[in-house]
Amino acid sequence: DIQMTQSPSSVSASVGDRVTITCRASQGISSWLAWYQQKPGKAPKLLIYAASSLQSGVPSRFSGSGSGTDFTLTISSLQPEDFATYYCQQANSFPTFGPGTKVDIK
């Protein structure tokens, strides 16, 4: 199995802040990586796929980068609706997810 780690596990931020979340794969996965946003009691929502492609309908303040083993999700200017937990998922082999990063209000 390819193991995924995320850092930090949680981050406190204010509206308007720039937030960066890191995801690392235990082996190279090229650009086979997605990011999801999950709010309490809701299903995850696909934000980014293929490491840097923005899913249709997702605001442009979300961006992804990276390849190989190291990836980042950046929210350029945090909005109130962005407080949520974010998961990365590798798609190089059978899907595995990172443990999540909770973004909460400072």
Added chain:
Amino acid sequence: QVQLQESGPGLVKPSETLSLTCTVSGGSISSYYWSWIRQPPGKGLEWIGYIYYSGSTNYNPSLKSRVTISVDTSKNQFSLKLSSVTAADTAVYYCARTNGYCSSTSCRGYMDVWGKGTTVTVSS
């Protein structure tokens, strides 16, 4: 737009079989892969397995011995069976459309449409 809805018992006894169905509406089940994912209370996401509309499947190796996923294209549904359940199988179960390509050795896809999820508790 495509919508997914999970259905099935919310309570299953230990050692019994968990059975869930996902109904696809607003689009055809054909030409896509379809996955089941679960999330134990307060924990992260675990992919259970996928099925293609043709019936080809593959499963998470950690669950493979207990999982069966099937499809009924006439009803635009696919289903999950998980046998010999224990309390560790208590979770919210999601069905999701998997956009990409899956094979016997990999599933290069992303879950772009999700159901709302259904909570399954394993308890006597």
